[in-house]
Amino acid sequence: xxxxxxxxxxxxxxxxxxxxxxxxxxxxxxxxxxxxxxxxxxxxxxxxxxxxxxxxxxxxxxxxxxxxxxxxxxxxxxxxxxxxxxxxxxxxxxxxxxxxxxxxxxxxxxxxxxxxxxxxxxxxxxxxxxxxxxxxxxxxxxxxxxxxxxxxxxxxxxxxxxxxxxxxxxxxxxxxxxxxxxxxxxxxxxxxxxxxxxxxxxxxxxxxxxxxxxxxxxxxxxxxxxxxxxxxxxxxxxxxxxxxxxxxxxxxxxxxxxxxxxxxxxxxxxxxxxxxxxxxxxxxxxxxxxxxxxxxxxxxxxxxxxxxxxxxxxxxxxxxxxxxxxxxxxxxxxxxxxxxxxxxxxxxxxxxxxxxxxxxxxxxxxxxxxxxxxxxxxxxxxxxxxxxxxxxxxxxxxxxxxxxx
Amino acid sequence: xxxxxxxxxxxxxxxxxxxxxxxxxxxxxxxxxxxxxxxxxxxxxxxxxxxxxxxxxxxxxxxxxxxxxxxxxxxxxxxxxxxxxxxxxxxxxxxxxxxxxxxxxxxxxxxxxxxxxxxxxxxxxxxxxxxxxxxxxxxxxxxxxxxxxxxxxxxxxxxxxxxxxxxxxxxxxxxxxxxxxxxxxxxxxxxxxxxxxxxxxxxxxxxxxxxxxxxxxxxxxxxxxxxxxxxxxxxxxxxxxxxxxxxxxxxxxxxxxxxxxxxxxxxxxxxxxxxxxxxxxxxxxxxxxxxxxxxxxxxxxxxxxxxxxxxxx
Numbered sequence: 001x002x003x004x005x006x007x008x009x010x011x012x013x014x015x016x017x018x019x020x021x022x023x024x025x026x027x028x029x030x031x032x033x034x035x036x037x038x039x040x041x042x043x044x045x046x047x048x049x050x051x052x053x054x055x056x057x058x059x060x061x062x063x064x065x066x067x068x069x070x071x072x073x074x075x076x077x078x079x080x081x082x083x084x085x086x087x088x089x090x091x092x093x094x095x096x097x098x099x100x101x102x103x104x105x106x107x108x109x110x111x112x113x114x115x116x117x118x119x120x121x122x123x124x125x126x127x128x129x130x131x132x133x134x135x136x137x138x139x140x141x142x143x144x145x146x147x148x149x150x151x152x153x154x155x156x157x158x159x160x161x162x163x164x165x166x167x168x169x170x171x172x173x174x175x176x177x178x179x180x181x182x183x184x185x186x187x188x189x190x191x192x193x194x195x196x197x198x199x200x201x202x203x204x205x206x207x208x209x210x211x212x213x214x215x216x217x218x219x220x221x222x223x224x225x226x227x228x229x230x231x232x233x234x235x236x237x238x239x240x241x242x243x244x245x246x247x248x249x250x251x252x253x254x255x256x257x258x259x260x261x262x263x264x265x266x267x268x269x270x271x272x273x274x275x276x277x278x279x280x281x282x283x284x285x286x287x288x289x290x291x292x293x294x295x296x297x298x299x300x301x302x303x304x305x306x307x308x309x310x311x312x313x314x315x316x317x318x319x320x321x322x323x324x325x326x327x328x329x330x331x332x333x334x335x336x337x338x339x340x341x342x343x344x345x346x347x348x349x350x351x352x353x354x355x356x357x358x359x360x361x362x363x364x365x366x367x368x369x370x371x372x373x374x375x376x377x378x379x380x381x382x383x384x385x386x387x388x389x390x391x392x393x394x395x396x397x398x399x400x401x402x403x404x405x
Numbered sequence: 406x407x408x409x410x411x412x413x414x415x416x417x418x419x420x421x422x423x424x425x426x427x428x429x430x431x432x433x434x435x436x437x438x439x440x441x442x443x444x445x446x447x448x449x450x451x452x453x454x455x456x457x458x459x460x461x462x463x464x465x466x467x468x469x470x471x472x473x474x475x476x477x478x479x480x481x482x483x484x485x486x487x488x489x490x491x492x493x494x495x496x497x498x499x500x501x502x503x504x505x506x507x508x509x510x511x512x513x514x515x516x517x518x519x520x521x522x523x524x525x526x527x528x529x530x531x532x533x534x535x536x537x538x539x540x541x542x543x544x545x546x547x548x549x550x551x552x553x554x555x556x557x558x559x560x561x562x563x564x565x566x567x568x569x570x571x572x573x574x575x576x577x578x579x580x581x582x583x584x585x586x587x588x589x590x591x592x593x594x595x596x597x598x599x600x601x602x603x604x605x606x607x608x609x610x611x612x613x614x615x616x617x618x619x620x621x622x623x624x625x626x627x628x629x630x631x632x633x634x635x636x637x638x639x640x641x642x643x644x645x646x647x648x649x650x651x652x653x654x655x656x657x658x659x660x661x662x663x664x665x666x667x668x669x670x671x672x673x674x675x676x677x678x679x680x681x682x683x684x685x686x687x688x689x690x691x692x693x694x695x696x697x698x699x700x701x702x703x704x705x706x707x708x709x710x711x712x713x714x715x716x717x718x
Contacts (some may be wrong), residue, residue, distance in 0.1 A: 008505035016493055019534075239485035242455050243550075246478050247506040 001256055005249040009257025010264050016231075017265050023224075027265075031220035031273050035281065038212040052080040053103040053134040059083050063113025065149065072145040079103070079138060104128045104138040115187040116153055126192040139192055146190050154182030213277035214364035215337040218299060218357060220273070221266050222331060225303035226324030228265075232258070232311025233320045241403065251400045255308075258399065259392065262304030263297075270296045286367035291377040295363040298381060302356050302388040309395035312402055331357045340365075356387040406431040406466060406558060406589045407452065413460030414447050414613075421447040423613035424461070429591060429606075431557075434584040436604030437593040438701065444613040445593035446486065449560050452591065453483045465558060482556035486563045488543045489550075492536040496527050496546050499535060500553055507554035521549040524579065541572025548579060558589045565599065577603060597701045607701070611709045625699050631657065632673030633703055634680065635665050637693040645687070653679050662706075665693075 017023060055073060059066055074081050082102075107125040115122045126142060128135035158178055235241040244254060274296070277283045285292050310327070314320035332338055334348070335357025341349045352358040359380040366372030366380075407429040414422040422444045429435040437445045450456035452463055454474040462469065468476040490499050500518040504510075509517060522528045525545040535543060548564055561580065565573040580603055584590060594600055600607050601621055609617040609624070617624055638646055646666060650659045655676045658669040670676045673696040684691055697703065 004508060004510070005506055008502060011505075012491070012494075012502050015498060016491060019493055237487070239487045239489040240491065242485060243483065243489045243503070244506065245455060246453055246481065246483050247503070247554075248478070248508050249506055 002248060002250065002253045005247070005253040006257045006260060009249075009254070010261045013261030014264055014268070026220070026227075027224055027269050028272055028276075031216045032276055032280070034220070035209070035212050035216045035277065038208070038216065053078055053138070054080050054082055055138050056102040056105045057081060057083045058105070058107045060110045061108045061112040062110075065113035065116040066108055068149060069108070069112075069142070069145050073138065073141050076137075076141055078134060079141070102129075103135045104142075106142060112188060116149055118153070118157065118187070121185070121187050121189070124188060124190045126190055128192060143190060146186075146188060150182075150186040150188060153187050154179060157182060209277070209281040209283060210368045211340050211361075211365070213281055213283045214274070214368065215332075215361055217270055217273040217277065218360050218364075219328070219332045219337045221270050221300060222303045222306075222357070223325070223328045224269060225262055225266055225307040226310060226328045227321055228262070229307045229310035229314060229324050230317040230320040232308065233314050233317050236402065237317075245403050251403050254403050255396045255399050258308050259301075259304050259396070262307050263300045266300030266303050267296065270300060284368060285364075286371060286373075288367060288373045288377070291363065291367055291372065291374045291381070294374070294381050295360055295367075295377065295384065298384040298388055299356065299360045302384060302391060305388060305392035305395045308399055309391055312395065312398035331355055334358075336361050354383070356384055359383045359387070406433070407435075407591070408464045409448075409452070409461070410463075411461035412448065412451060412458055412463060414444075414451055414456060415459045420613050422451070422458075425608075425610070425613070425615045426461075427608050427615060427618055429589060431589055432584075432587045434580075434590045434592065434603055434605050436600035436607040437591060437610055438595070438597065438600045438607050438705070439593075439610035440595050443595075443610045445595075445610055446562055447613075448610070449483070449562050449591065449593060453481055453560050454478055455483075479554075480556060481558045481560060482551035482554065483560045484548050484551040484562065484564055486566055488535075488547050490535050490543070490547060492543075493534060495532050495534055496522065496525075496538075497531045499546065500550060503550050503553045509554065517553060517555075521552060524552075524582075525549040526575070539572070540568045541575060544568055544572065544576055545579065548576065552583075556588075558591070559583065561590060561592045563593055563595070565594070565596065573599075597705075601701060609701070609705060609708065611705075616708045617704060621701065624701060624704050627704060627707075631669045631671060631699055631703070631707075633697040633699075634668040634670065634673050634677065635693070635695050635697065636668075636680070637665055638689060640664075642687070642689065646683070649683055650680075 017027065057070060070081055070083075073079050105127045107127075109122050109124070111120060111122045112124070114120065124142075124146065126139060128139050158175055232241075235244075249257070274283075274285065274292075278285070306327075307324075310320055310324055314323060334352050335341075335355040336344075336352045337357050341352045341358060341361075344352065353362060363372075363377045363380045363384075366376055370376075409425060409427050412422050412425040413420065425444070425448060427435075437448060439445050447456065451458045452465065452470065454470050454477050457471065464470070465477045466480045468480070470477050491502070494502075497518060500521055501514060504514040504517060519528075522531050525542075525548065527542060527546060530538065530542060535546060538546070544564060548561070551559060551561075564580070565576050568576070577599060580590065580592065584603070584605075592600070592604060604621075606618070606620050607624060608615050617627060619627075643661065643666060647659050650656050650668060653676060655670045655672055656668055657671070660667045660669070668676065668680070677694075677696065680694070681691060
């Protein structure tokens with residue numbers, strides 16, 4: 001491979017991208033505008049301090065443990081706790097969440113405080129709106145608060161258990177059986193029911209920006225690559241490609257030059273947009289830079305290959321434009337870039353997750369919302385790599401055929 | 406420098422080039438003349454290694470274009486008929502890119518780019534995007550881009566298509582300058598006057614076949630120094646004119662093209678009074694009567710029965 005030729009082609013691609021001011025709008029500005037707009041449309045404000053979401057509490061206990069349970073929720077910056085002093089029914093809770101006036105409704109039955117003091121066991125009833133990401137956060141905060149109270153209750157019962165002898169080092173002897181019994185059968189349990197279609201247990205995201213930020217980075221990376229397929233068609237028509245062929249560039253150099261040129265643009269675009277999402281919307285991409293780099297590199301490689309393939313298939317510029325836009329829309333919508341795959345029926349989820357867009361956004365969801373490391377992302381990265389290899393092989397074969405006499 | 410023997414190139418069953426043979430000496434400016442679709446661009450395509458020949462042999466600088474394409478590409482520069490440039494970039498950006506692609510770099514590349522900008526008279530416009538250039542400026546840049554690596558042979562495929570007379574004149578001047586510098590040039594055109602003005606030798610191509618080859622004088626001598634007298638007559642008088650003309654002294658043939666009668670004669674000045682007399686005697690008006698001296702157009706017409714500006718069927 002002639003590195004000077006490949007380098008010249010990569011440099012040319014970057015130069016043409018930078019010189020095209022109209023293109024820069026689609027490259028950088030539009031993705032940020034879309035992220036901002038979609039962040040609003042999906043229910044959570046993506047920037048700065050989000051407005052507080054209401055959690056309505058029907059307190060039928062009115063005991064001292066209620067405030068301890070609710071304290072973490074009250075302290076949370078995203079929630080406003082409204083305690084309603086009346087008997088509630090499931091129908092009432094559903095009505096409150098259905099009409100949007102509450103993110104979650106918590107019913108604390110009479111006997112809750114007594115249960116925490118060692119009395120009869122009770123269940124708390126939590127109703128959440130599955131279509132609102134904030135409801136998942138409310139649930140996890142209540143879960144955590146309850147876990148703490150149950151653990152304290154178990155600890156107290158252990159300390160108070162008759163026959164326990166202080167250990168030599170001063171710590172109380174630990175009765176594993178008694179602890180296990182308290183742990184397995186807590187005094188108070190949280191029973192949650194979800195409204196709407198978003199009935200996933202591992203959603204993990206707490207803000208719409210965590211979806212729309214990476215989703216629109218991927219969408220516009222693909223879109224920019226696909227619509228630039230028309231450049232290759234143009235180069236074929238105006239004989240620029242012929243001029244490239246009779247230079248010192250061999251077929252392999254040209255394939256590498258086109259591929260790496262596209263990839264370079266995709267990587268620069270991806271890096272800028274991810275950086276801007278982090279700065280503007282406070283996105284945290286998790287603790288695995290390797291997985292983050294891998295998904296962006298593989299997706300850029302796939303997008304660049306797809307662009308070349310389209311450029312070699314389309315006969316005219318407008319045809320490349322139309323096909324490129326259409327394919328990007330389809331891959332974006334079905335692959336879960338427009339909306340999370342969790343909100344679509346399961347068979348569509350399966351299709352979406354098999355697509356390169358679905359695999360890439362699943363990796364991002366894992367990184368930003370589920371604390372995934374490189375190991376958890378490997379299956380999706382492998383799928384994405386397969387897509388890239390398959391599309392690149394087709395694109396390279398077609399381009400080689402076109403640049404060979 | 407260039408040897409072409411029995412070159413054949415087919416597209417399906419259609420022979421775009423059919424047994425073409427010619428050679429071009431080092432430093433020669435060779436014209437390939439023919440109408441659109443005659444096979445000029447296909448011939449250039451094979452010579453420049455872009456197309457595989459289906460038959461025959463082409464050697465450039467001693468290298469076979471099929472077996473030694475890499476070596477041939479080092480020797481040649483190609484200026485396509487289309488503006489094969491990145492019009493969203495500046496002239497300088499374009500030349501720098503093509504230079505790098507040919508292995509140039511550093512100060513040598515910068516110097517070469519400046520030379521070519523001067524040659525194309527584009528120094529003042531070098532920082533403007535090519536898409537803002539006039540047609541003539543784009544053509545000049547297209548031409549010098551083919552020279553960036555200082556090739557020994559330059560293929561120019563109709564480099565003046567679609568530009569005005571003034572811009573064409575500047576391009577022709579530029580090509581003549583290259584010829585004087587000793588560059589070997591193959592120049593395709595369907596503009597007769599360009600071939601006559603520029604080329605040392607000319608090959609006339611029609612329907613993929615080379616129908617004539619030589620310098621301008623030798624080509625014209627092939628049609629026997631015939632003058633051509635054209636006149637318009639009512640269609641019902643054509644037969645009578647042909648019958649009369651057969652007996653006129655010096656009339657070597659009467660043809661018809663686009664509704665006009667064409668009379669061939671070695672000396673138009675002597676036959677003209679005879680024709681005028683016949684017109685008066687037959688009470689016909691003397692309208693649209695002209696004499697054409699022999700030239701390449703006449704030659705082409707004689708050889709193919711069609712004008713140069715007519716597309717090949």
